[in-house]
Amino acid sequence: MQEIARGSIVEHYNAPAIASTLVKGHQGRRPRKHWWISEPVAEAITVAESVSSHPRRVFATLTPRAVNEELDGGAMVDSFIACVNAGGTWSGLAQIPKGKVRPHMFRRTMAMLTDQFAGSEIALGMQLKHIATRALANRATRGYAAPDPGWAEHLENAVHAARFRRLKDLYEVHGRGQDIGFGSAAERLKGVFDQITATVKARHGDARVEMDLLRKARITIRFGTLNNCLFDERSPAGAVCLENAVVPEGHSGPLEDRCRPDRCPNSMITAEHAPLYEAHHRTQLNLLQTPGLPACRKALITREAERAEAVLYKIRGTTP
Incomplete structure (x- = not known):
């Protein structure tokens, strides 16, 4: 995003794309590449370009010191941490520990945590704004979520x-x-x-x-x-x-x-869990009042109500 210049929205193989330079892994020569984008992204960049005050870049600092000045995400994060730590006495915020922090770390940490849940790849693709025709078509999403020993x-x-x-x-x-x-x-x-x-x-x-x-x-x-x-x-x-139960190979802990x-x-069971079971029990009892319930459905609802009631008996210290 930092390298996007004015007039970068183009068509590449009859699809909207951004024409820009590849920075990652290229310290010297920066090749020109194309990145496909969706129509909403193209519209957003067009709007950003119209309101940008920088003569060349679409995304830049509010007070650029030079026309070709580049945004340094790492320096911006370091400056933010220093500002937070310096103002701890009046803000009441705890000191942010020392250590290297860079913008991509937040995306990677969030991706690795989210990947533990069902449907994670679709959710990550949406959150990370990875455009793909199919839900599982973008390798970049899986790259963010891939496990890393250090992380x-x-x-x-x-x-x-x-x-x-x-x-x-x-x-x-x-x-x-x-x-x-x-x-x-x-x-x-x-x-x-x-x-x-x-x-x-x-x-x-x-x-x-x-x-x-x-x-x-x-x-x-x-x-x-x-x-x-x-x-x-x-x-x-x-x-x-x-x-x-059939325990999967290599699995440890409860299922x-x-x-x-x-x-x-x-x-x-703690007091924090009690409201959940009380609400679930009431819901099942209300469902049982539904006229014309099939016998199998009624048996399932009754079983759920009994399970919630058994937990509530534990909380109340009574027995069924």
């Missing part, structure tokens, strides 16, 4: 850090005497928390010792929308999702698409 390690570390922060929050809530969740898995977690607290008192430890013990407790927990799963790969027996929060001993 994977960074993301894994970030996930572990986020998980521990949430686990620490649960520990503090339990320490204040409040309920952290319901079900047998919640009771197991409370027992681990109580053991850590007792150990800290016996050692006359401080908060640092407490956090060290919490890290070393090796609590396996997955925070989810339907429940928090305490599946332990070292002791998978009893996991309902693995009952009579999330077979999760049964209503009856799995690894399922921990």
